[in-house]
Amino acid sequence: MSFLRVGAIARRIAQQFRRDRRSLALLIVAPLAVLALLGYVIRDTKPLDTRLGIVNLAGPPGAAAASAVQVAAKLQGIPVVDVGTDEADARVAIRQDRADLVIVLPPEFTSSSRVVELITLGEAPTDDGARIQAVVGLVSQVGGQGSRPTIQRQTVYGSASATVLDTFAPALIGFFGFFFVFVLTGISFLRERIGGTLERLLATPVRRSEIVIGYSLGFGFFATVQVALILVFALGSINVPAIGPFGSFEIGLGIANAGSPVLAYLVIFLTAIGAVNLAIFLSTFASTELQIIEFIPLVIVPQGLLGGVFWSVHSLPDPLQAVARLLPLTYAIDGLRAVLIRASDLSSSDLQLDLAFLAGVAILFVLLAGATIRREIA
Amino acid sequence: MGVTNLPGGPPGLDSEPARPVIEADGLHKTFGTIRAVDGIDLSLTGGRIYGLLGPNGSGKTTLIRLLAGLARPSSGSISVLGTAMPSRPLLAKIGYMTQGEGLYAELSVWENLSFFAAMSGQRDPDALREILDIVELGDRRTAPVVELSGGMRRRLSLACALVHRPPVIFLDEPTVGVDPVLRYQFWDHFRGLAAAGATLLVSSHVMDEADRCDQLILIRAGRVLDMGTSDEVRRRAGTPDLESAFLKLSGIPGMDGSR
Structure with missing residues (x-):
């Protein structure tokens, strides 16, 4: 192996970089800039706004649960919006971007068998997941003690099992x-x-x-x-x-x-x-x-x-x-x-x-x- | 090879001075501080081969690009076939063989030729076959350009410049890398084109090609040193050959005609 030739090749590459300042700058600046941007995006990503709707289809036991959720939402600063009185209205409200998540208390809801439906848009599972995380604490407020309520997920688009x-x-x-x-x-x-x-x-x-x-x-x-x-x-x-x-x-x-x-x-x-x-x-x-x-x-x-x-x-x-x-x-x-x-x-x-x-x-x-x-x- | 009749009329009939096909007046082209073309006047008539001679970097290519409408002069005016340049429609009547290769390496000979034919508005497939035979690439139609030798690429490059049978032809160092036999045939073909009425401006820094031209234009540093037939240029310089004449006209001391 000739060190002269190896050295000459390495030197030639350095000379080419010297002539091509843009490549050199990019080699150094680009990774830093991309990392900085990535850091900015990840660190400062905003918590998603969640506009909550509540639909009660379960009569008096549901009404009690609904008001409990509403109170808890107020305490946590989650805005509650009117999404109508049935599930179809609620889906329209989400589709029209008036609400992000609707808690439905279905007819089979009772104070002992607590079943709750959560409806989200279903466009971005990561967004939906984050919103459900934000309200899951509220859902546990839906009346009574004992076991946590059963949550059924539904989406306006696609399916709740969308990956x-x-x-x-x-x-x-x-x-x-x-x-x-x-x-x-x-x-x-x-x-x-x-x-x-x-x-x-x-x-x-x-x-x-x-x-x-x-x-x-x-x-x-x-x-x-x-x-x-x-x-x-x-x-x-x-x-x-x-x-x-x-x-x-x-x-x-x-x-x-x-x-x-x-x-x-x-x-x-x-x-x-x-x-x-x-x-x-x-x-x-x-x-x-x-x-x-x-x-x-x-x-x-x-x-x-x-x-x-x-x-x-x-x-x-x-x-x-x-x-x-x-x-x-x-x-x-x-x-x-x-x-x-x-x-x-x-x-x-x-x-x-x-x-x-x-x-x-x-x-x-x-x-x-x-x-x-x-x-x-x- | 057919060439449409030109306003210049047949050459050699000097009873009536023919209207020039290419006229340049006070042509300047500067790039920053470099004066690539520094005051050139030309009047070229139809049916002739003009040799544009000069050393590397003398402004030959810039002058050709100005005349071919690929660059705008800094000052001065150009007219080709009576139309002020640059003029896009007139480019259909100009054939320009660039100094660089200017071919699509991954395409075949035929694909390159038909592409540039389509660009120049040539629809007749017979014209393509004819020019391929002239440059002796008829049997290499399907060969991709990457597989061609340097000389073959020059020949294909020439074919692409002439496929639309232009009456005005600019050839920038067309014979570089072409063997002597084919070079002879090239010049034979150029002569045929001129006889049919075309105007050719052929640049070269090879002086032995100059004798094949009707008129010579010697340039250096963007200026015309002399213009005329080979004999006239040598007589005016008082030298036995063109090379010495060129050196003498360039004002290089001790190089005038002593060989």
Whole structure:
């Protein structure tokens, strides 16, 4: 082994880093910035507001229990809202975002056999779990002593047995729809810029808009094919019978899906168009493939942390919530949850907002991307 | 290979001065403090091959990019076929072979050619086959560019620049890495294009290619040193060959014609 050669290779890498200050800065700053953001999010995540509704269907014994819960809630500072007088009204109240959790005292409730129903939204099991934790102390107040009441959980959407996976899936689908197409387009367009093909392309009478739309269609197609496969895998479930030594097994996650796959596809397509054009725009600011990869901690990681993949946006600290509301992935994930879990259709104002924002972002990035493809600077 | 008739008319009939195909007036292009093109006037007529000669970094590529509408001059004006540049629609009538490779490495020869043909508005598959035969890549249609030699890539690059049969052709060092036999055929083809009325501006720093051009434009540091036929340039410089003429015109002492 020649130490001269080993030393020369190590020195050359140091020289390359010295020329590429951005890589060096990122190597040092990016992990700190990401950790700081993560720390901020985790430490300062707000306790969720829980607006409590109480429905008594159990007559006088229930009424006594209901007032006991109400008093206890006041003591703990949990707001109690009017959700009507039966279970259907209560579900509407939750769906319309007037209440977060409703305690129902069912007809079979008696002071000796205490059965209590808790209804939550069922969109994010982690949020529901946190809210149930917050009221479980109140529930034990529902009259009498002795054994704790039996709690039956119900949800407005999905099922009470929904796992984290069920609600995680829409978030991951949104994330993948953005992530891969961003990286692939960025590298592909950078190669056009540095490989001389963009120069040659611009020597033809091609319009900038033709390049941008062509790229959007080309990469948008593959992004949505990818997402279609993920959707099928996530929502479907195919039983493969046993063959020879292999036992039977399931392909697909079989996640409960309430909404229209076509609308989910539309959400992802708009997201992908935005990602393609953001990548074209940012490729102007990179001169090597490495520098495209370096956009990941800048563009992808904050969206992953703040966009609602792991924590719901409304539980973030206020300043970060404001940031999250500017990120396309926030709207992509909300849109996918709206479609796949809440079964929203185009009449839902939430989904309208998500689609409008994603379309607006796509248009903005198309314009930005177009502005960076100029014959003058190619 | 067919070329549409040009306003310049057939070459060599000097009874009536032909209208220039490419005109540049007081052309300047600066990048920061660097004057890449520093006051160039040109008037190039149809049916001729112009050789753009100069050392590395003399401004050849910048001048070609200005004329091809890929850069905007800092000052001065350009017109090609009577249209002020830069003009996007006119690019359909310009063929530009870049100095860099400018090919999609993972695509095949045919896929590259048909892509650039589509971009230039060439829909006729016969035109693609014809130009592939001219650059002798007809039997390599399905080969991916990564598997081609450097010379083959230059040939494909040339084919992509000429596939739409442009009347105005800019070739930036087209024969680099091309073997002598094929180089001869290239120039033969250029001559054929000029005879059909096309205007060619071919850059090179290889002086032995200069004798194949009708007119030479010698540039250095963004300025024109001399312009004329090979004979005129040598006579004015008083040197036996172009290389010496070039060195003498560049004002490099002790290098004038003594070889």
